[in-house]
Amino acid sequence: MDTMRDRFAPTMARLLDEDPRVAVVLAEIGVAAFDEVTSRHPDRVINVGIREQLLIGAGAGLALTGLRPVIHTFASFLVERPFEQVKLDLGHQDVGAVLVSAAASFDWPAGGYTHMAPGDVAVLDTLDGWTVHVPGHPDEAETLLRHAVAAGDDKVYVRLSDQSNAEPLPVDGAGFHTVREGRSGVVVAVGPTLDAVLTATEGLDVTVLYATTVRPFDSAALRAATEGAGTDVVLVEPYLAGTSTAVANDALTDVPHRVLGLGVGRRELRRYGTAEEHVAAHGLDAGSLRERISGFLAGARVAVTL
The missing domain is CATH 3.40.50.970 (Thiamin diphosphate (ThDP)-binding fold, Pyr/PP domains)
Known part of the structure; x- marks a missing residue:
């Protein structure tokens, strides 16, 4: 391709x-x-x-x-x-x-x-x-x-990135696209992170939103998704971790919520390696994402139980 x-x-x-x-x-x-x-x-x-x-x-x-x-x-x-x-x-x-x-x-x-x-x-x-x-x-x-x-x-x-999802989705230069619906949280996958996010969340009861236009941030889509899936939100971005946590927080400012921002860490990786090795080192491969997303959502459920 x-x-x-x-x-x-x-x-x-x-x-x-x-x-x-x-x-x-x-x-x-x-x-x-x-x-x-x-x-x-x-x-x-x-x-x-x-x-x-x-x-x-x-x-x-x-x-x-x-x-x-x-x-x-x-x-x-x-x-x-x-x-x-x-x-x-x-x-x-x-x-x-x-x-x-x-x-x-x-x-x-x-x-x-x-x-x-x-x-x-x-x-x-x-x-x-x-x-x-x-x-x-x-x-x-x-x-x-x-x-x-x-x-x-x-x-x-x-x-633009050399990293790519296997298949394209309809994009309109504006809003987020709902790929999967669930009831235990919302995961926003940005650009080329979607395939890894879908693999990572397979079998999890979460809504997955796909974002290819991140500014302006589609606050309405996030709010609508949290109404059916709960207000625990995970952002998976292919750039600096936490870049969109503030705008996600602003979108939900009037409701209790938690936001986890996943992305590229601040620590410089000084071995060149391959792009795939950098993805794994920053915890953006499917296995690492599943562990981090599952742990975050499980923490919410424990908090509610206690």
């Missing part, structure tokens, strides 16, 4: 052909995939070289002229390194762009810690007005990318 990033350049080529507002800004990464479409639209495919601050600044400048810039590189170079430009050139100037990342939290461990960005969504969470899409399958990535480009002049982050 192709990856989400494999879909990026062909999808953007079609969007460049279809919409004269669309422009693509690159920082050397992925340039070769755009050779053909660049020959058709040389004024709307721009490579700034390995200059990530300029990458964001150039995109913001294009937005000021009325274009819809799609800005792409690895997540650590797209969100973390040029964060001041994201905050000022886009946010302070009140212009929009679509940031499309690659490599997710640790998809290329051989690149070392410089190429890992488990904190990207948390960092963007410090800014106002960002929509964040986290697809779990290449088909979903293509759909959400089209949603992002079509989203007027909004600020949108599309987080």
